[in-house]
Amino acid sequence: MSMEPGFRISYIRIRFSLITAAVGLFVFIVGAKPNWFGWDRSPVVGFIQIAVFLIGLAMICVGGYVGLLALWGNRQRSILADIGSRLVSTGYVIAVFTGMADIFGLGTQPLPMVPYFGPWQSKGVLIGQIVIVIGLLMMVPYRSFVEER
Secondary structure, three states: OOOOOOOOOOHHHHHHHHHHHHHHHHHHHHHHOHHHHOOOOOOOOOHHHHHHHHHHHHHHHHHHHHHHHHHHOOOOOOHHHHHHHHHHHHHHHHHHHHHOHHHHOOOOOOOOOOOOOOHHHHHHHHHHHHHHHHHHHHHOOHHHHHHHO
16 A cells, blocks of 8 residues: 555544544434433424434534544645535524524424424535545545445
């Protein structure tokens, strides 16, 4: 396996990113499905649950972003990777604004009521997650993996 002279992968960054993404996945699951751990106290998805799973999603995004940047090493990132990094943040913004639509006053329930995480909000968060995944896939340095073989 021959590497370029200036190419160096930061294993500390990769370790940090994997730990951050794993903790983020745990936080996301706690927010999305607290009944899996016996922590569900209400029949509806409330503000705290939405906030917790969005924090978990943010940790997953940060972990994936840092890890994929570390795979690039010292090399210049491609335009596709730069677009992918922007798609990751755009997908997260989509997920936050659709998940918190009732809190921001854009949802179906008026603000004095309990926030309602309904089918429209769940579809919006899912679309945000799909955009995040597309962005992360665009950040993978495919060319370096092909050149190593």
